[in-house]
Amino acid sequence: MRGISVGARTPHSKQLFTGGGRTRKIKAVYQSLTQSHHKPTTVFSQNNHALPPGFELEGYRIERQLSVGGFSIVYLGHDTEGQAVAIKEYLPNSHVLRGEGQIAPTIPVGFQTEFNHGLKLFFEEGRALTGLDHRNVVRVLNFFRANGTVYLVMRYEVGQTLRDFLRKHRGHQDESFLRGMFSGVLDGLGEVHGSGLLHLDIKPANIWLRADNSPVLLDFGAARYAMDIGPPEPRAMYTPGYAAPEQYHGKFTLGPWTDIYAVGACMYAALAGSAPQAADERLQDDQLLPARQRWGKNYSPRLLATIDDCLRLEPMRRPQHARALQASLNTGKAGDQPPGSWLSRLGLRGW
Ligand SMILES: Nc1ncnc2c1ncn2[C@@H]1O[C@H](COP(=O)(O)OP(=O)(O)O)[C@@H](O)[C@H]1O
Ligand SMILES: [Mg+2]
DSSP states (O other): OOOOOOOOOOOOOOSSSSSSSOOOOHHHHHHHHHHHHSSSOOOOOOOOOOOOOTTTTTTEEEEEEEEOOOOEEEEEEOOTTTOOEEEEEETTTOOOOTTTTOSSSSTTTTTTTHHHHHHHHHHHHHHHHOOOTTTTTTOOOEEEETTEEEEEEOOOOEEEEHHHHHHHHHHHOOHHHHHHHHHHHHHHHHHHEEEEEEEOSSSSEEEETTTSSOOOEEOOOOOEEGGGSOOOOOOSOTTTSOOGGGTTSSSSSSOOHHHHHHHHHHHHHHHHHHHOOOOOHHHHHHHOOOHHHHTTTTSSSSHHHHHHHOSSSSGGSSSSSHHHHHHHHOOOOTTOOTTTTHTTTTSSSOH
């Protein structure tokens, strides 16, 4: 495949997962706004109020808020049997308002179309995941409409995001941990791809780490059915640093290789402590130092070559399937150890 020509350049800041990094997610709804007859509308910047603790929601009891993002609030809840669940509520800050004590959000005049469009995407997230049952993919138990919005009920997982984990464990990451953990990510991703879905927003903040270090893929808000991708169009949502070049413009088809770029970026970020240079910048002026060059003394050539292969700008030069990548990660040939690997085997990290 020939090299990629550069599409419209999107301004952004390099996203770091360490400290104040700015993640920019652009939902399809915004893209459609700028392309359709709608006039771009004001974006609210308020923080919406969460449902109160104790709130009864279709047989689930809300315990407390776990997280709030630009598009949703995630709660810890319990089902009627007392089983813990995570409940994600669609509540885009930019087009709904919910004041204190209010349950159903107010959708200001002129925002209904955008709200409905986002709601449909959110519903898709639920639909996409209900058929999947894999230990490395968040388990969706239920999704439904209520209070004028949509809820996604998931199995509650105790753990932390890979982003937070990496923040706490800056510096050298043990290679066997990285191989094992990313092999789990790829196990889950293989299942996702096998069901015809692409995740499209893999990044350390969307990889959940259980206490036993097994990963769970979270947040399928950007997921799409591979076969529904259709003709090129500006891509719906991306995170600079982790998004593949083809997510910035429509010249190349999205495919498993798009998620594989993001997995490579996560592996790179795990070593670097920050996201790699964003793909659209790389297309203009590629400053990304290959992993082999940067960490040749500390990690095996096999691991570093695998990372570099995933981060190739040309989609067809990357590993094409999660399973192929997993095999390459798991194969450590004799003599394939980094010069200083005995150091890392001294148990610098207890996991
Ligand atoms: N199944 C779950 N179990 C436990 N916590 C969860 C679960 N799903 C989401 N969370 C919490 O909510 C946060 C945001 O979830 P995510 O799906 O990534 O939504 P967002 O669209 O806001 O990024 C996670 O980082 C985590 O703290
Ligand atoms: Mg997320």
